[in-house]
Amino acid sequence: MTTEAPARGLGIDRDQVLGAARDYGVYVAIVLLILINSVITPHFLSLDNLRVQLFQAVPVLIVALGMALVIGTEGIDLSVGAVIAVAAALIPLYLGYGPWPAIAMALVGGAVSGLVGGSMVAFARVQPIVATLALMIGLRGFAVILNGATAKPVNDPEITGLGLDSWLGVPEMAWLAVVLVVAVAFLVRRTTFGRQLTAIGDNRAASALAGLPVRRVLLTVYVISGVLAAFAGVLLVGHGGYADPANYGLDYELLAITAVVVGGTPLSGGQVRVLGTAAGALFMQLITATLIQHDVKSSYEQMAESIIIVAAVYAARGRGRP
């Protein structure tokens, strides 16, 4: 039986092109950008410049990993930027006990915020966008009350080391990001938890009927997102040498969602593309850097970003979905 439709033209149909653009577009785009930049931008391939790009991209990338998991469950986490602010506020507060307890407290802060947001989503079945919106508004205020409106210097060598030092010429935080990417990819692809996560994102009701621990998985996902965002906050404090909850993490929810979407993860849930997300974060950073290094004003850069987002979402419109 020949049920295949006769090939039209070159035998490539639109869905296939869009699908390929979604699956591999971001990698191709990164390679193209690097090639173009190595020709038109002086010193682009210098180690110093690449290091600077990594320092900029890594915090977004780490937040985006958590966001990708949340989006995989057909949710969204708008609170990540505010969690960064809370982490930044907690570090100077507990620095008296030493750097590691301070970092631990920041991560605990992220976990608690994830627990609150996750409980609202998992148990009360509040829509993720409102639950995390409430957190986003509330936590930013909480962070500023904790810290006061002025930035506090953080001079601890352990914490600034996390944000500034390099190992083998590559920033330490980039190595940490690689570890996290591998860990999250393993979590999604090779563990029961990962399977449950995508199943819930695909169809929550069916997953519940199939006996999956829907609530526990959702709760865990939001906690992971909170902890990763708090960790990004620690790195930002280390890199800047300041804890500034009023200004740290602003717009990070947008940057993270953009990275996830550009990386080809559909917003409709049921799929998590971990490597794509990492590539998405790098790609957006490279675009920004390219435009800045050619003196394109940040206003035009913002408009370009918005068009890239729409194009990426258009390509990522899940095949087979209405």
Added chain:
Amino acid sequence: MSEVVDKAMRRRASGPTATSTETPKERALGIAQRHGSSAVLVLVVLAACLLSPGFADWSNFQSILVGNAYSSLLALGMTFVIISGGIDLSVGSMFALGGVLAAWGVQHGGTPVAVLLPLACGGALGTVHGLLISKARLAPFIVTLAGLLFARGFLQAMSNEGSTTYLVPPDSAFLAVGRGSWPPILTAVVLFAAGGVLLLRTRFGQALFAIGGNEQAAVLMGLPVARTKTLVYTMSGLLAGGAGMLNAARLQSGVTNIGVGYELTAIAAVIIGGTLLTGGAGSVLGTASGVLLLAVILNLIGVHLSRYGSSASDLVNGAFLALVVLLQTVLSRRRGLP
């Protein structure tokens, strides 16, 4: 068609999937869900009048009303968007852009340009959102997020990366648009009333409830789904641009760093007002109560917790929103809604 309208009328009257077999308890819960915000508003205002010295002054009321008159228009547009089952994150940016366009327009063409340009741009941006959402079927959340970035970028490009603030000359006729305290209040009241009529008494409003309740069913029933959804975003853009324009007339300049986070306040006000984020149910009156409730709370915080500054109001707003959403969800569940 009449069946659809009939069904939509009933939905409007008692929320999604309500039928005549509603028990008294379910009906009471429904009333709590729809009018809770108005009741809480009355209680909070009464308590504040009794307990908070200076709150009951007419000048204080006036400052609350005038201060929120224009930003409340964002919540009005958002009400329609959310009833249709969508969301519009671009309104804060569009509000700021509207102000800058108006102030630029006064300098480059006079009052008519200043009035029409923000409306045209807001309407155009909203229409693009609407088309991408209804025709290309992209998620409203991400489309309007891109719109937020685009409008903010456009504003920065117009204002030399925020370093140029266009001033409205003090002798310009444009200033008359926003002068005094009654014009802003009356503008908001008239537009809210018009919004209520549009929602409850027109075919467009009924189609909106039907689409928000069940889009596929609305398509099958032959309602103009794509057109209605597009129009909703156009309206939201128009209102945001117009509100920004009016605000610029009031401030006598196109302030560039205004409007950040206004979309969140608007969404919060709409949800507190009893409109369901799932779409298909909601009211303009509820949104008005939601806006006022947030404004009154902000006012009280300003008086009693001023040493914590605006961060205290963020904290209270966030906690309040979480509480309301939880209550809404519980009420919906008790009424047997999804």
